[in-house]
Amino acid sequence: MEPLALYIHWPFCLAKCPYCDFNSHVRAPVDQARFAAALRTELAWEAARLGRRRLVSIFFGGGTPGLMEPATVAALIADAIRLFDPVADLEITLEANPTSVEAGRLAGFRAAGVNRLSLGVQALDDAALAALGRRHSAAQAIAALEAARALFPRLSFDLITARPGQTVPDWRAELRRALALAADHLSLYQLTIEPGTGFAALHRKGQLVLPDDDTAAALYDATGEEAARAGLFAYEVSNYARPGAESRHNLQYWRYGDYAGIGPGAHGRLTLGGTLRATCRQRAPEAWAGLVERHGHGSTEETPVTAPERAREALLMGLRLSEGIDAARFASRTGIALDDALDPGTLARAVEEGYLVRDAVRLRATPEGRKRLDALLAALAR
């Protein structure tokens, strides 16, 4: 049986950030008890059909799970440990923002069993934070980091780069400060304009101008250099870690393993009765809770993933990793031999160009290839 990762979605935030298209909603107040109960109900429902699978990770994502009651987090962790077969070093991550509300809860999360904290810092510059619509200052972020470092064995934080007007020297300086504060893991995302967001509207009107591709490429190269100098390596397109400190939960996605997704709008990939199924839940929080209360789950659609679809998914996830794709694992997981999933002409040309490396065991994208992965995939995937 495929080992399992568990994703739990908390859909609420204090405010909606203008760049964000996550399934996040502002509610004041949040009906904590109702959502806690619904999450526990849905987890039990999912576990009942999955059986006592080996559990490698739990991830509380959002929204802002830092706004959950620690008791809810504790209860869900306890449920998961009881319902599944956890590995000894079970990774339990929770996403939080550096706000005062959340600062007060960190100890509670640790006590609940969370052993890895992921903080949404986004920038170490107050003007940039304001431009991103964030509700915290750089000083607050640094304080939250210090507090978290003392509490959690593992710590990561997120920064957004390639912001409007950002230059390579600015970014290098900011990133160096971040690396000095970093523990063993960083997520460094280039700002993406997501359709339907406030930034998308500004972008369309020309009031928000992203760095051009060449600048974005230079910022990306600088990111890799600075991180490596500090001993953090790009194990994925936007994720940097000391060797061994990679996010196991996220590796499960990129290695195209099984994961259960519970909570509003959560997605999953689950092997059930020998078939890989794509699962997804009702997005709107209240509607989801209503479904759970009536049926025990908020699932709206489950579809089998066909072999060619599995191949494309495994490819688009796996090539994001510096380790690339294991050909044998690919074949057994997707039912298609790796080389049959690739356009031979593009493969040859991409190898020649230094975008891809294909050896007897693996296919992997080089840093140059990963930097152009979307274009590469469009030509490479069959």
Next chain:
Amino acid sequence: MTDTPTDHIRNFSIIAHIDHGKSTLADRLIQATGGLTAREMTEQVLDSMELEKERGITIKAQTVRLTYLARNGESYELNLMDTPGHVDFAYEVSRSLAACEGSLLVVDVTQGVEAQTLANVYQAIEANHEIVPILNKIDLPAAEPERVRQQIEDVIGLDTSDAVMISAKTGLNIEGVLEALVNRLPAPKGDANAPLKALLVDSWYDQYLGVVILVRVKDGRLRKAQRIRMMSTGAVHTVEQVGVFTPKMLPVDDLGPGEIGFITAAIKTVADCKVGDTLTDDRTPATEPLPGFKPSIPVVWCGLYPVDADDFEKLRESLGKLRLNDASFHYDPETSAALGFGFRCGFLGLLHLEIIQERLSREFDLDLIATAPSVVYRVHRTNGIVEELHNPADMPDPSLIDHIEEPWIKATIMVPDDYLGSVLTLTNERRGQQSDLTYVGNRAMAVYRLPLNEVVFDFYDRLKSVSRGYASFDYHMDGYAESDLVKISILVNQDPVDALSFIAHRAQAEKRGRSICEKLKDLIPKQLFKIAIQAAIGGRVIARETIGALSKDVTAKCYGGDISRKRKLLEKQKEGKKRMRQFGKVEIPQTAFLAALKMDA
């Protein structure tokens, strides 16, 4: 209504350089004679196509019958034929003129005589027209009626003592125009009792009525239920409807000598209606047809291919529908190594080409690739065979060619003295040969012979730009002449793209090749791999450019919740790519094809 005696009929055209006020005057005449109520009156009534209104040009000839109660107390039937303004449609002008006895020559008194004024006037003189000069826009402060009067006398040799001074915009002295029509234009001649002879002036396809034929009756009568015969083909049809335009379609019982109107006769396609043909009565036919006029021949050809290969049939149908209405454009299926199945299409000029292309995309929602436009060359093979070459891709191996001839035009360019130098530089670059240079006041009139090849792409745009819009231009075809021509191939990553190959004079081949490579470099977006672009004559590369690989293109965040969406996006991209034309693994945007060939200085 139909019994208007010929001496109370006047048939006329309005001729003018573009923007001198032809459409505005037509509007005023319709208004003044009550053809439309104020509410029905929209700007430029006769430009009915959306494209005509947008571009401010008249493409199809239009006609309207005006009823005018003259100062002498008599009522007259005035038939106005509106004529297209652009050189591409010069043939339409000639056939409109053939249906009339006189012309109003509209000249903008702030501009004076322009190239198109001259070209049209000469056509009107050839058609034996009585010409009434109309000095328009006298409401403007910059009006110089006396200077323009002099110019018309000097350049055209028309007496201007009776020229009518008007403002079409304000409506000033429109009555003067109407009176001049009645008093100065000859009435048509014709015998109502002779066998029917009617000139087929134009035809078009109407969604509701089918093919509508515009006619000018010379002799006899044309009536409902009559069996008519087309004299050139012998085809017989039964007339279903007879009518006139007011400009609304108004049914009448019949049309007599001198009258202009329309008929419908259950005819399937416009292609069955030869413009210039004579219609006669099937039972009592005329013996001699009317003198016809030269059919229009396409002078510019290009390939049109669907971006999505699956749209081939849709393209065929759409071309068919367009041709229903525009018999002047031609199409034949062809295949291209790079583009697959498409059509070779012939046009009257580059504007005509652009209009058809635009209509295909607007009205039929087709994404098209247009290949390099080409004129029609005459290839004389060493074995004595002469063939017409419409497509550079079909050029035989040079060893099989004895010589090639290319079409020439005679162009008249009028330009203020200040810009003459830059205009002459331009015509020289384009291999022009001066045949005349005279002055009309401070305006120079240059008559040049030019290879059509040099004019089709962007000569008109360039002329406008080097003269800051002041130069005017008109041309007609002027035979073929031998020339040292070579075929230039464009290679993308070593693969020749037949759709981009073109023919040029040897002396200009290198410059053209370089300019196209540079253009393509700007037009083709960076892609996953670097792209080599080359221009070559035979095996010899004459220009090259490289487009570097794109520098970054990767989704920043991709987690468990994103997989389905990202996979679907990828599948959509792949689907799009499959339909996209690839050239040596390179995607060339469809707009690049025509844009690459426009030459800059």
